[in-house]
Amino acid sequence: MTERRELLAAATAQLRAAGVASPEHDAAELLAHVLGTSRSHLALVDVVTPSTAEEYAGLVDRRARREPLQHLTGVAWFRHVELAVGPGVFVPRPETELLAGWAIERAAEGSVVVDLCTGSGAIAKAVKDEVPGAEVHAVELDESAYAWAERNLAGTGVDLRQGDFATAFDDLAGTVDVITCNPPYVPLEAWESVAPEARDHDPHLALFSGADGLDAIRVLEHRAGVLLRPGGVVGFEHADVQGESAPAVFAGSGRWVDVRDHRDLAGRPRHTTARLAR
Structure with missing residues (x-):
């Protein structure tokens, strides 16, 4: 003993x-x-x-x-929900709970909410858990991550689809109230600076996004403009060094108003929100 x-x-x-x-x-x-x-x-x-x-x-x-703690226990907590996680899916971070909270505050009974790049299904599951009357949809491209999302969202009522967020949900075009997205946003040149837990164990599709890390955010700007109703809102996470460059993608297109950046609990720039102009 x-x-x-x-x-x-x-x-x-x-x-x-x-x-x-x-x-x-x-x-x-x-x-x-x-x-x-x-x-x-x-x-x-x-x-x-x-x-x-x-x-x-x-x-x-x-x-x-440096295997992720959550891979060893098989569980990650996100706001009030439990998620099954393991190899092949991005482990949800506490910082992302703030983005989910923003979406939950803006969703209501009957709201149409779409979570793009859903990964483990964390944001979608949290929104449905806290706003059960919302109509929640989610999409994930990676096969392994999709399998984890399918497991986590089973029985929740969330409409989960497998596909590319750049083309998903044509059937919802112009009707969505709230969009959330935790896209890949790490520049390829920042490979060495990524924590081993993420770099060596999270799927690279969920991490890296072109030379400046903004490629997926540019795609999101276009897709959100297609899916949202006039006056609908979008919120997305970004790297702490993108507090100016990420919002600029939306501010520079001329389609958005109320473009704001938000800080995480450590005071670092963490997510951007915007409203589609009417």
Whole structure:
């Protein structure tokens, strides 16, 4: 038998040495996972059996090699919903919850909401969860990511389709009230600066978007103009260095009003919103 505190201390030190950003949190989450409990209940555990300690050590080793925590536990929480995640799908980030919250505040009973580049289905599932009367649609191109979205959105009432967001939802043209999108936005030249958890484990289709990182946002600007009703709104995430260049894509087209950029909880530019001119 090994003491819980001893296990946690060793795992935390290993993860810190490996450059993991939140070693205490991740060490505790992994231990709670192998014990089948929650992090808040770990204090009730005094000792850990050898077999459990061995399983735990294996997961800590993988996390130290920078496998995403959520791939190891198989679960990611996003606002009030639980998502199944793993290899082949972008792990939703806490920053994106702000974009989802913006959409939820603007959706109402009967609103038509479209989530482009849905990935795991995180935003679409959160909107449907918090605004159950909304008509929610989502699209994903990548086959692996689509399979995860299909799993996460099963039974929710969200209309999920597989396809390219540049051409999706012709049947909804001119009728959509709210569009959300977490597009790829990393410049190809920024490869080395991307955290290993994302660079080595998230699908590249969800990360990289041309030389300046704005290619998908330019496509979004055009597609949102087709899908939204006059006065409808669009919100999309971008990199923190794109606080001026991303909104400029919309402001420069002449089709949009109320183009605004928004900061995340760390004060960094994170998402842009705009309204289609009437």
